Amino acid sequence: MIKLQVAIDLLKTEDALALAKKVAPYVDIIELGTPLIKSEGVAVIRAMKDAFPDKEVFADFKTADTGELEAGLAFDAGADYVTILGSVDDATIEGAVKAAKEHGRGVVIDTIGVKDRVKRAKEVTKLGVSFVELHAGLDEQALEGYSIQVLIDEAKKAGVPVSIAGGVNKDNIDAVKNSGAVVAVAGGAIYSAEDPAAAAKELHDLINA
Numbered sequence: 001m002i003k004l005q006v007a008i009d010l011l012k013t014e015d016a017l018a019l020a021k022k023v024a025p026y027v028d029i030i031e032l033g034t035p036l037i038k039s040e041g042v043a044v045i046r047a048m049k050d051a052f053p054d055k056e057v058f059a060d061f062k063t064a065d066t067g068e069l070e071a072g073l074a075f076d077a078g079a080d081y082v083t084i085l086g087s088v089d090d091a092t093i094e095g096a097v098k099a100a101k102e103h104g105r106g107v108v109i110d111t112i113g114v115k116d117r118v119k120r121a122k123e124v125t126k127l128g129v130s131f132v133e134l135h136a137g138l139d140e141q142a143l144e145g146y147s148i149q150v151l152i153d154e155a156k157k158a159g160v161p162v163s164i165a166g167g168v169n170k171d172n173i174d175a176v177k178n179s180g181a182v183v184a185v186a187g188g189a190i191y192s193a194e195d196p197a198a199a200a201k202e203l204h205d206l207i208n209a
């Protein structure tokens with residue numbers, strides 16, 4: 001069954017915890033977005049894991065160098081997963097995977113900015129990562145003509161464990177689910193909703209229908 005990951009792109013720990021409290025019953029993974037971690041530091045990871053020990057906590061570091069060091073920072077703070085950029089040297093990913101093995105946690109590769117996401121997903125999977133995020137970031141989503149369909153099509157072709165992030169919502173969650181992706185990431189569709197709990201529940205129910 002595909003997991004539901006909420007991406008929390010808020011800026012304050014207290015707001016992130018309040019949102020997580022509302023949506024936790026409906027999600028499997030709680031993602032601390034890159035802007036949140038830059039705003040609040042790794043302390044937000046510990047705060048979230050302490051508040052929700054039964055949830056997987058995902059630190060969206062988007063690391064570009066010193067993979068072992070940065071992954072270790074995330075894991076020491078309580079993260080179950082940390083992201084490394086797919087565009088970086090394999091050595092950075094290998095360092096992060098080394099740290100993940102030492103901590104019994106996982107590395108996720110973020111393909112933001114990668115030209116051939118399917119090819120890179122296959123390559124990095126061989127390095128021992130947990131899964132690969134087929135990702136169109138918020139800036140790319142704002143470009144004219146953007147469609148999440150490209151990520152859905154890539155997930156079908158990947159043949160390795162992938163997540164999809166890039167505007168997942170109630171209108172496309174069925175297609176995301178049927179793409180073979182192992183995780184559906186929803187940020188704005190939940191945190192910008194008038195009722196985030198209801199939005200998360202709707203996605204959860206559609207996934208489990």
Ligand SMILES: O=C([C@H](O)CO)[C@H](O)[C@H](O)COP(=O)(O)O
Pocket residue numbers: 007008009033034035060136137138141165166167168185186187188189
């Ligand atoms: O990772 C993300 C982005 O780079 C900002 O941190 C988002 O969390 C990810 O794109 C999912 O958010 P939505 O696209 O709003 O669902």
